[in-house]
Amino acid sequence: MTIDLHAETRPTGVDAAVAAARRVIDALVRAGDISGADMADVADRLNAVADDLEDTAPPLDERLVDMWRGDGNTRHDPVTGPENPIAPPLRYEAVDTRTIEATTTLGLPHQGPPSSVHGGVSALLLDHTLGVANGWAGTSGMTAELTLRYHRLTPLFEPITVAARQVSVDGRKIRTTGEITANGEPCVTAEGLFIATYPPRPR
Numbered sequence: 001m002t003i004d005l006h007a008e009t010r011p012t013g014v015d016a017a018v019a020a021a022r023r024v025i026d027a028l029v030r031a032g033d034i035s036g037a038d039m040a041d042v043a044d045r046l047n048a049v050a051d052d053l054e055d056t057a058p059p060l061d062e063r064l065v066d067m068w069r070g071d072g073n074t075r076h077d078p079v080t081g082p083e084n085p086i087a088p089p090l091r092y093e094a095v096d097t098r099t100i101e102a103t104t105t106l107g108l109p110h111q112g113p114p115s116s117v118h119g120g121v122s123a124l125l126l127d128h129t130l131g132v133a134n135g136w137a138g139t140s141g142m143t144a145e146l147t148l149r150y151h152r153l154t155p156l157f158e159p160i161t162v163a164a165r166q167v168s169v170d171g172r173k174i175r176t177t178g179e180i181t182a183n184g185e186p187c188v189t190a191e192g193l194f195i196a197t198y199p200p201r202p203r
């Protein structure tokens, strides 16, 4: 059984608040301490928002069940999740029955080398994309090994494409490859070994 590639992004509710939080994260990293903003006041206002959210949050176990409801896409993951402000977010399209890709543009919160994507962020995007490609191809698993080769700097501020393809399934061993490209040139390539198993969803 293949998975849906898209978690729906909603214009209201937590998705709208998360989109605003992404703007805040980006704006804070952009501003630094050389902006004209009154950062003490900014901190007070952001802490007031966090106080309100913490005071009204459900118990953790209840939220975990809510996060993992159903059997399809999750909405909270750190790569595609419309409920997660640290997700860029990627939005996958099918290339063929075993291959997916998404195009995104990353900014300063994901910087490693100057004006370039952090290597760990590239690893996150590739790990998840390989995992979703497995789901799309019909056999999912957990990452056992992920080998990355960083060929050239991955640029910030311009479109990059993250793609993955399930190559083979041999018993429980799933082999999957992927890459991040910019302007058609490979920046990072990945080879993954996944083992066909997954922990049960909280119910």
Ligand SMILES: CCCCCCCC(=O)SCCNC(=O)CCNC(=O)[C@H](O)C(C)(C)COP(=O)(O)OP(=O)(O)OC[C@H]1O[C@@H](n2cnc3c(N)ncnc32)[C@H](O)[C@@H]1OP(=O)(O)O
Residues within 6 Å of the ligand: 127, 128, 130, 131, 132, 135, 140, 141, 142, 143, 144, 145, 172, 173, 193, 195, 197
């Ligand atoms: C749709 C959403 C997609 C999201 C994708 C996100 C992907 C992720 O990030 S998953 C999180 C990161 N991964 C983890 O935390 C995994 C942690 N590790 C584990 O849980 C386990 O070690 C796990 C599941 C990988 C393997 O454990 P287990 O199920 O007991 O497998 P086990 O019986 O030991 O091994 C099965 C086979 O795989 C092989 N194998 C297992 N691990 C490895 C490894 N790291 N390297 C090479 N071979 C391995 C074994 O040798 C064995 O081979 P054979 O059948 O030939 O003897």
